[in-house]
Amino acid sequence: MRPYAGAVADEIDLRAALNAVSDVVQNRPRPLREFDQIYMKAGDMVMQSEFVARWADRKRLAFIGDGDAISVCTAYLHHREILGYGPSKVVVYDFDERICQAVERFADSERLENLDAELYNCLDAFPGPTNFDCFYTNPPWGASNDGESVNVFVQRGMEAVGYRGEGMAVVADDPELEWPKRVLANLQSFVLSQGFFVQRMMPQVHSYHLDDAPDLRSCNVLLKAMPGNEHCAGRSLAIDDSSRLEDFYGRGSHLRVRYVRERARVDYGKAHQDEYELELVEQP
Numbered sequence: 215m216r217p218y219a220g221a222v223a224d225e226i227d228l229r230a231a232l233n234a235v236s237d238v239v240q241n242r243p244r245p246l247r248e249f250d251q252i253y254m255k256a257g258d259m260v261m262q263s264e265f266v267a268r269w270a271d272r273k274r275l276a277f278i279g280d281g282d283a284i285s286v287c288t289a290y291l292h293h294r295e296i297l298g299y300g301p302s303k304v305v306v307y308d309f310d311e312r313i314c315q316a317v318e319r320f321a322d323s324e325r326l327e328n329l330d331a332e333l334y335n336c337l338d339a340f341p342g343p344t345n346f347d348c349f350y351t352n353p354p355w356g357a358s359n360d361g362e363s364v365n366v367f368v369q370r371g372m373e374a375v376g377y378r379g380e381g382m383a384v385v386a387d388d389p390e391l392e393w394p395k396r397v398l399a400n401l402q403s404f405v406l407s408q409g410f411f412v413q414r415m416m417p418q419v420h421s422y423h424l425d426d427a428p429d430l431r432s433c434n435v436l437l438k439a440m441p442g443n444e445h446c447a448g449r450s451l452a453i454d455d456s457s458r459l460e461d462f463y464g465r466g467s468h469l470r471v472r473y474v475r476e477r478a479r480v481d482y483g484k485a486h487q488d489e490y491e492l493e494l495v496e497q498p
């Protein structure tokens with residue numbers, strides 16, 4: 215498989231990589247559209263995981279939200295030696311207990327000792343430790359709040375790395391639409407205000423299972439702290455300004471939920487009994 219254009223990486227076994235990502239997809243909870251959980255398509259997950267594994271090779275990586283399960287793919291592809299590189303530690307911080315439990319169950323069953331998850335709402339300051347080397351976030355895309363929700367997630371990522379290190383934000387990117395341009399511009403000025411700069415932008419590299427906008431793509435925005443920026447640590451912006459929470463997940467969909475709780479353990483790879491009924495063959 216050829217990785218993203220311009221990248222330097224070993225050839226990898228595409229069949230093995232796709233099958234490994236398929237294991238992860240089987241384990242993903244069904245997405246809750248009201249919280250902008252919209253999953254990346256499987257081919258793009260393979261490419262993205264390979265890229266993230268190379269970018270974060272031997273580093274401690276925090277995911278601020280990760281319904282897509284790029285965290286799990288990255289750790290699993292490395293563990294299975296399908297990729298010869300990958301982060302030394304991966305922790306997922308997500309407000310959806312179903313996602314955190316699914317990550318932990320997968321880590322247990324596949325013996326991924328460097329993969330962990332913690333229930334966390336980005337309303338709160340990052341819980342620590344704040345010594346990660348890099349962070350990754352695919353946040354709510356902020357179509358109705360000019361990207362404020364993106365900035366909140368990115369802010370928590372910056373806290374996770376102690377305002378040092380690097381980050382990757384995955385945000386909407388569509389040349390035909392106005393709002394993604396506003397979001398990208400606001401993201402750039404926000405990160406500059408926090409002592410980070412945009413190191414690289416990879417346009418339109420992912421697509422999603424999004425029925426009302428199937429062609430909407432996203433880009434990778436790679437961020438890096440300016441030298442000596444750690445003095446910014448501790449100046450964490452409060453999220454107490456309620457205007458930052460309005461339209462967080464889209465027009466009229468404000469951030470009001472602290473946690474999504476898991477009601478029952480579900481085997482996501484199998485049909486639920488409520489979904490079907492059996493009509494028996496008539497006995498002769």
Ligand SMILES: C[S@@+](CC[C@H](N)C(=O)[O-])C[C@H]1O[C@@H](n2cnc3c(N)ncnc32)[C@H](O)[C@@H]1O
Nearest residue numbers: 250251252279280281282309310335336353354
């Ligand atoms: C908002 S979705 C963005 C789309 C992305 N493709 C996905 O589905 O993962 C990213 C993740 O953020 C999590 N999330 C949403 N609101 C959150 C919050 N307030 N605090 C922490 N995580 C949150 C969701 O559960 C999801 O896993």
